[in-house]
Amino acid sequence: MPTTKVNLETTDLSNYRYDMSRCIKCKGCYWVEHTYMPGVKFSTRCPSNVWNDFDSYGAFGKMRIGTALVEGKLDWTPKLLEIVYADPLCGACDVGCKRNLDLEIGLSLEAMRVKAVKDGAGPMPAHKKIAENIAATHNVFGSAHNDRKKWLTKDIQVAEKADVLYFVGCTASYTNNEIAQATAKILNATKTPFMLMPDEWCCGNTLQSVGMLDEARELAKRNIEMVKSTGAKTVLLSCAEGYRMWKVEYPKLLNIATADLPFTVVHLTEFADSALKQGSLRPTKPVNVRLTYHDSCSISRLADPWTPWSGERGWMGTVSPRLKRRRGTQGLYGQPRNVISSIPGVEFVEMIRARENAFCCGAGRGTKEAFPTLASSSAKHRLEEVKEIGAEVLVSACPWCKNNFAQAVKEDGNHVKVMDFSELVLASLDA
Amino acid sequence: MAIVKEAYKALEDVVGAAYLSDDPVICEGYRSGPAGYEAGLGYERVMTKIPGAVVMPKTTEEVQKIVKICNRYCVPYVPYSTGFYGPRSHCHMENELLVDLKRLNDFEFDEKHWYAVVGSGVVYSQFQEECLRRGGYVVIGGGGAQASVIANLIGDGWSPLSHRIGLPHRRILGTEMVLPDGEILRMGSLAVGDDWFWGDGIGPDLRGLLRGYTGLRGCLGIVTKMAVKVLPFQPERLQPKGISPNTALALPEKRVKWINYIMPSKETQVKAMYEIGKAEIAGAVTKVPLFWRAIAKAECKEEFWDIWLKETPETIANFHIVRVLLIGFTSEEQLEYDENVLNDIMMELGGQPRPTKPSDESWIKNADSAGMWLMCGSYVSVDYVIETLKQATEHGPVYAELKKKYTPPLMPDHGDPGWFQSFELGYQGYSEFLIYWDQDEDTTGVDHFYLETSKMNINHRFYTSLIGPHQPMYLTGPKYGPNYHEWMLKIKNEFDPLWTCHPPVPFAHDEFVERAPWMHELKTWETPKEFPYPQWVKERLAAEAATFRAGLKSEAKVKK
Structure with missing residues (x-):
């Protein structure tokens, strides 16, 4: 039986030819998993295909388009670029497909973007601007690099040397200082010494997400080396996108396994959960609200660790050696819920679409910058769900989610309060 | 060449520019293949085309206008609800208009009269959840939870739950349809007023034309709304549990329960189905293809083959399972009574119960037909027969025999005779034969097998469903x-x-x-x-x- 050599490199779209050509239009990528289907309302989990109803905006359409791209049947046009980039790559399609099939939908979508960049068609102008900002100032906003640590207040204790290194990220450093401050104060409250990077640069999320892998790889190398030089054993993040970068994308970019990183990567939600279990986190101050939690994609269905793989595909499409597919099962689903539920006074109510079925806020991975209407409509769609369950507060664990929801709330005159997980936890701690 | 310019302009005036496109990238997304139901075969490669344009109407009136424009300019069109039914629901001519019906997603549940009016874009799992939360249920057809309710009901519409809930055409009530020339046809009691309740109306019952045995595959107009009968279930919630892919509905064991029995022989297997029907118990009684069990056990494609290739023609021929779903529709006592009757039947016939999980993964709400493609990448159900249980059980082995000649390229299934089960409390028997292959292989043998089954049905006088547009x-x-x-x-x-x-x-x-x-x-x-x-x-x-x-x-x- 003839076999084909194949690997998971997104630098070559033809690696995903099999996956793209086996999409059966079951639309498992689009619908909430049928076991959890809540009825005719809130029944979808694909922000792109809700934003634009044509099949081409769903993963099932994109797999056909990707196949045509590999076969050289389509040229890059503005419409094609829109279809490829108007997508937060939230992973809903990937876990949906892997409910029944073993197709690598998420990686196929990433590979289409890498091809767009390679062919000189991508990324979108807004992404190019971000790339310029990162090159010039090491942050996505183009803000002064010297201002990166301005979020630090006097009441926060930062160690010179510690096992835990808090990687703050561009957003918490520049636009959402409240998240960085809350995270640092939680670490202080739990008596966990932490240090910061001597010279923190952007994690490269946007670069990796839009297909600029060379640039993202350079940042990955640089950031990993810098952590190594500090001797930190744990890199802690309060940003979901940053968490995914460090845990999944850096190993992917460098062709190593997550387990090969010389440190562990944790998100604040899992740190808080284990601190709660160990007794160092004591949320004793009541927070009397009815609140709900939004699963940020990058700490949930996109968070399975990375393991490089290459092998052969043969009879009936089977691969050898055995490939352990990333199905989104190792996401941080329980941890934030454990912590939130432990806060006195909180009336926790689940979203209708939760965990791997959550509807993405629509902001991540370069979407908000290039397609603000998609990001805005997704957030508003999600806020309808918040309204439906009667929550007063919407908590997420990513600054991108927080900002996108907060903007949508402002535009709609909605009364929902949007908070980051770190702010909620801090509010539950006695001074 | 694209769709006539004047026609395009007229269509744009109906739906607006946002819901009409002839952009090649948009149209490429509507390609039938390369994979999917029956895709990768000769029929798909030869007969399907990328649409010349795609239009997405929101209302019945828009559908009417679209159809009239198509008639005015001789633009061929195809109705398309989810696109899951493979090549037969995709464009067959160059420059054809694909009418994507997903925006026709109105849903109204009449709690007093126990039916729901659904639009073409509503899928089964949505509908089932709306029913379950009200204590009712419907059959999610074998097409799966992601199938359009209307498309499935005018084509197929059965599952193991058809043991009790009845054949699909009986659940079709008042129906609104745009005929191929753009006129409205209202069927059942809807024909004489604003009443969806009755499937029968004045004059001849047109449901026969609408669906026949397995429908006309979109060549006789567009159904835009349909009232579907909802049947009473039981009041307790079936709770979803687990993280995908390991999810299931936890069953309230005193009200809903699956039990698997291993029977000593094929004869006792069939006899058990008859007896269960005769006793008028159970919500489902079925014997599914045995490779489905391997799919359910396997974590991935490779593991499926590890499991399946350990089987042999002997192990398959000697494995006689009867899978029974008990439902205490009226009370816990009813389930107890049904279980006692079932145990009596099984004791007499030598059936041995096997440990069965207190959950449902595949029929009540999920019906994950998509898993069919895990094994080989390509699949089609080559035939279904609804006749008697006697004929149903003869049908499968005859198919299995013919299939040997075409294996490979067909998947080695060790002679599994397919799926058979009781319909309508054993008054009817159902047989379905499913085939699997890898579309990258030479599929000539699959094309040949498909057609040869038609000749075989004629020779054996099987009353098969696929005598309509599925065969010459x-x-x-x-x-x-x-x-x-x-x-x-x-x-x-x-x-x-x-x-x-x-x-x-x-x-x-x-x-x-x-x-x-x-x-x-x-x-x-x-x-x-x-x-x-x-x-x-x-x-x-x-x-x-x-x-x-x-x-x-x-x-x-x-x-x-």
């Missing part, structure tokens, strides 16, 4: 009827004199056999010199056939 009409028509094909033609001409609605269905399979040289050796039946299409269809199809032949020639040259 000039092969099956004279044998079932004896003028079934002529009736089909008359009906088509009566309702769609211009043949704008999804041409050349219902004669598309005839057309395929004519075009595909590898099918000619199987052609043992007579066809007219020219198929009886209107002139414009005839001319366009002839041109497309010529292009296809030229393509084959140049392909052959390249190979040389």
Whole structure:
């Protein structure tokens, strides 16, 4: 039986030819998993295909388009670029497909973007601007690099040397200082010494997400080396996108396994959960609200660790050696819920679409910058769900989610309060 | 060449620019293949085209206007709800308009009269959840939870739950349909007023024309709304649990319970089904193909093959399972009573209960037909028979025998005789034969097998469902009827004199056999010199056939 050599490199779209050509239009990528289907309302989990109803905006359409791209049947046009980039790559399609099939939908979508960049068609102008900002100032906003640590207040204790290194990220450093401050104060409250990077640069999320892998790889190398030089054993993040970068994308970019990183990567939600279990986190101050939690994609269905793989595909499409597919099962689903539920006074109510079925806020991975209407409509769609369950507060664990929801709330005159997980936890701690 | 400019402009005026596109990238997203139900086979490669344009109406009135424009400009069109039903629900002609119905997603539940009116874009799991939360249920057809309720009900619409809940056409109540010329047809009690309740109305019952045995595959208009009967279930919630892919509905064990029995022989297996029906117990009684069990156990494709290749023709031939779903519709006591009766039956027949999980993964709400593609990448159900249990159980082995000749390219299934089960409390028996292959292989054998099954059905006098547009009409028509094909033609001409609605269905399979040289050796039946299409269809199809032949020639040259 003839076999084909194949690997998971997104630098070559033809690696995903099999996956793209086996999409059966079951639309498992689009619908909430049928076991959890809540009825005719809130029944979808694909922000792109809700934003634009044509099949081409769903993963099932994109797999056909990707196949045509590999076969050289389509040229890059503005419409094609829109279809490829108007997508937060939230992973809903990937876990949906892997409910029944073993197709690598998420990686196929990433590979289409890498091809767009390679062919000189991508990324979108807004992404190019971000790339310029990162090159010039090491942050996505183009803000002064010297201002990166301005979020630090006097009441926060930062160690010179510690096992835990808090990687703050561009957003918490520049636009959402409240998240960085809350995270640092939680670490202080739990008596966990932490240090910061001597010279923190952007994690490269946007670069990796839009297909600029060379640039993202350079940042990955640089950031990993810098952590190594500090001797930190744990890199802690309060940003979901940053968490995914460090845990999944850096190993992917460098062709190593997550387990090969010389440190562990944790998100604040899992740190808080284990601190709660160990007794160092004591949320004793009541927070009397009815609140709900939004699963940020990058700490949930996109968070399975990375393991490089290459092998052969043969009879009936089977691969050898055995490939352990990333199905989104190792996401941080329980941890934030454990912590939130432990806060006195909180009336926790689940979203209708939760965990791997959550509807993405629509902001991540370069979407908000290039397609603000998609990001805005997704957030508003999600806020309808918040309204439906009667929550007063919407908590997420990513600054991108927080900002996108907060903007949508402002535009709609909605009364929902949007908070980051770190702010909620801090509010539950006695001074 | 695209859709006539004037027609395009008129369509744009109906739906607005945001819901109409002829952009090649948008149209590419609506390609039938390369994978999917029946995809990757000759029919898909020869007969399907990328749409010339896609339109997404929101209302019945918009659908009417679209259809009228198509008639005015001779634009062929195909209704498309989810696109899951493979090549037969995709464009068959160049420059065809694909009418994507996903925006027709109205849903109204009448809690007093226990039915729901659904639009074409509503899928089964949505509908089932709306029913379950009100203490009712419907059958999610074998097509799966992601299938459009309407599309599935006018084509197939059965599952193991059909043991009790009845055949699909009985659940179709008042129905609103746009005929191929754009006129509205209201069926059942809807014909005489604003009442969806009755499926029967004045005059002849047109549900027979609408769906027949397995429907006309979109060549007779567009159903835009349908009232569907909802049946009472039981009041306790079935709770979803787990993280995908390991999810299931936890069953309230005193009200809903699956039990698997291993029977000593095929005879006792079938007898058990009869007896369960006779006792009027259970919500489902079924024997599914055994490789489905391996799919359920496997974490991935490779593990499936590890499990499945350990089986042998002997282990398969000697494994007789009966899977029973008990439902305490009225009370816990009812379930207890049903279980006692079932135990009596099984004790008499020597059936041994096997440990069965207190959950449902595949029939009540999820119906994950998508898992069918895990094993090989390609799948089609080549036939279904609804007749008697006796015939159902003879049907599968005959198929399995014919299949040997075509394995490979078909998947090695160790002679599994397919799926059979009780329908309507054992008054009817159901048999379905499913085939799997890898579309990257030479699929000529699969094309041949598909057609040969039709001849086999005729020889064995099986009353098969796929005598309609799924097989060559000039092969099956004279044998079932004896003028079934002529009736089909008359009906088509009566309702769609211009043949704008999804041409050349219902004669598309005839057309395929004519075009595909590898099918000619199987052609043992007579066809007219020219198929009886209107002139414009005839001319366009002839041109497309010529292009296809030229393509084959140049392909052959390249190979040389």
